[in-house]
Structures are given as C-alpha cells and as structure tokens.
Amino acid sequence: MRIILTSVYVDDQEKALAFYTDVLGFVKKEDVPMGEHRWLTLVSPHDPDGTRLLLEPEGHPAARPFKEALAGDGVPFTMFGVEDAQAEYQRLKGLGVEFTQPPVEMGPVIMAVFDDTCGNLIQIAERTDL
C-alpha cells in the first residue's frame, strides 16, 4: 500500500488553484469536470510523479465548522516540506501570504504556519538533521 493522494478542503477550487500554483508553486496534474466541481490535483515540480494534492470542494456541511475550529486554535491542516523555511517564509511574505507562525526551530525541525486563503492553515517544515 502506498500513499498516492492527500487532500485539502477548499472553499473555491478556482481560487485555490491560483494560490496553490501561482503562489506556492505546485503544478496542475489532473483537471477533470465532475458535475458542479472538478477532480483537481496538483503535484510538486520537484516530484511530478509523487503524491498528488487534491483540491477538494468543502461540500459537506461539517467541513466549514471543522476548518473554523482548527484555524481558531492555529492548527494546520497539513504539512509541506521545504529546503529552507526562512527563505520560503520571506518569499511567501513578499507575495502577501499571511503567517500565524513565523519559522520557529523546534528540535530537528523549523516550522512555520500560513493561511492558504481557502480556509486552511498550512505548515511548512524544514528538517535540519538530514
């Protein structure tokens, strides 16, 4: 068994696509119309055949209160790996991305948390012990 796909619930797929590609730098992998929504996945340019990220519409009524509760306490929904957390923080700040946590060294990891503009907090992490 392998982990082939992970997802984030987004309030608007088109807005999410713009943020996750133009700002974060992921690339579109699949875009298939499915009724009123799309099967919309992205990959990292560093790993085009790697795990896909599904931009999933938050259609279920429980999705929004769940996201609000996590965000209120500053809890990220998922985590992406970066080479240099400080550099990525500066780059994203420059693009207007809002952070709830700047890069903080916690043991063997430097972690920061930002708002994906689609209702989620996302953590970026740099391993310093590798």
Next chain:
Amino acid sequence: MSDVFHALAAPARRAILDELHERDGQTLYELCTRLTMKHDLEMSRQAISQHLDVLEAAGLITTRRDGRYKFHYLDTGPLRAIVERWRVPDPEE
C-alpha cells in the same frame, strides 16, 4: 495577588510564559508544539488550554482575536506587584 502565585507555581505554566517571552503573540497550536518539542511536556491540548485559562485569570496573559485566529500575549504587569512588595532599596540610590 494569590492568583499570580498560584499561576506561577506550576512548571508547565512557567514554561508557557518562557515561550511567550521568547515570542509574543502565539496560537494555541504554536504553544502546544513548543511545549512538546522544547520542554518535553506530554500534555493534551485541553490541559494546555486549562493552564492558559489559569494564566489569563491571573492577568499574566491576554488573548486577542485577529480575524479567524486567536493569539496569546504575555502580560508581566502583575509581576510588578511582587517586586514592589519586597522591594530592597538599591545601594546606588
């Protein structure tokens, strides 16, 4: 005043103040991560939340909402009363 002494009596609560002193304005998540990763404190989010309530009741921290997010801030104001209470005159004065 006794609230302040009670709040300061727990090592976990002093660790929270240490972390806020290092960087003011943290989410509950950041505080939880810091306590786990830097202080080896194995506490649930609920337990940390309760510690924060005690600190807030003692006036040692304040919370502020910014949009959808809630941040915690250190307030050392109540500690001044402790210094004043046992103030020793500075020999230089």
